[in-house]
Amino acid sequence: MKSYEVNFDGLVGPTHNYGGLSYGNVASQSNSQQSSNPKEAALQGLAKMKALMDMGFQQGVLAPQERPDVAALRRLGFAGSDAQVIQQAAKEAMPLLVASCSASSMWVANAATVSPSADTADGRVHFTAANLNCKYHRSIEHPTTSRVLGAMFANPQHFAHHAALPAVAQFGDEGAANHTRFCRAYGEAGVEFFVFGRSAFDTRYPAPQKYPARQTLEASQAVARLHGLREEGVVYAQQNPSVIDQGVFHNDVIAVGNGEVLFYHEDAFLETDKMLAELSSKLAKVGGKFQSVCVPRSAVTVDDAVRSYLFNSQLLSRPDGSMLLIVPEECRGNERVWQYLQGLTGAGGVIREVKVFDLKQSMQNGGGPACLRLRVALNETELAAVNPGVIMTAPLYESLTQWVERHYRDRMTENDLADPQLLLECRGALDELTQILKLGAVYPFQIN
């Protein structure tokens, strides 16, 4: 049976702004308070989806969330009508209003961890929504994420959904941003690779000194258990704490994998050789031949990687077996990175082509091409069971582009977030979106 990797990209929401909310994420902190352009952000994301679809890849779309999240503000004690809640928060606790307005759900690599049916004990595709416990503005995403994923992958015969892990830092889980899967073919059993930043219960593991490690070993292990993964099909590795302290807040800022290939920075992991050997032997047991492409620090520094987002790229398999790397424009702007990429594609290895995309609006908050997509490996039967409303087609691209043009503002500052009219605009837009994507009622304003 045929199988595919389907990339579901997060549609940027209408409140996209630069709130400076993510300590440890260099771009988020350095662009704090700048004015943003939600319309441009959404169109840049849609252009990437369309381009990948046109290249023949399977592409889907994941809906944004209701923002401002008035219900979240009510849980923090703000009361009255919706407009009063927003105005009171703006007056008394602007950072909380900004957090409740974040369009951060666009980075769907953090929406969930997904295990394909070939790896799981019950032969279904498993999803665990990420609790995103490290940052308040992200921790409010998972209830809606679960409803949206449930509406997209609704058939219980093929899809199993798990609620987010307990909402404490010891089970901090950031979803697919710290999870990669290696396989010979998408429909065959593979090796799931979980990368963690620290252990919450075992003090033998080192931890970063400056910035938080968002993903714990215990969270990764819990996800593997929930999904029914075999021990032989799982590898755990620790991120190098010193790169977290340099701004590598997720593994997908320093490594990317696809098929039988891991593309990574020399400083990305601890005990790299042991980890590579385990990946290689476990992949061999399911018929795969592991290959690693290491980028030496002498060619690209960790700082270059953080600024250019070289590794936050999409590594895609082409029909001839070679691979294509989708990188952000910032890679072309960094001389060392660009030179490295020219050498890489010219060397006759597996990565043969690089394509550049302008995703500046998202990049300025620390979200590159890989952050914007959630990969779901599906066989033909499973793909047919996905809600067809969320699969990208030329007409859907047209409707979404027009929808963005109709509803999105082209400038957003803190003052705009305090405008109660924004809430009404967003709800109107999202109500229409759920009809376009055939999701049913998924937002708090639709179900309460």
Ligand code: SUG
């Ligand atoms: O969680 N930025 C996101 C970026 C997530 C990128 N995802 C992956 N690497 N997979 C984060 O730090 C910034 C929001 C603000 O500052 O307005 C933010 O949430």
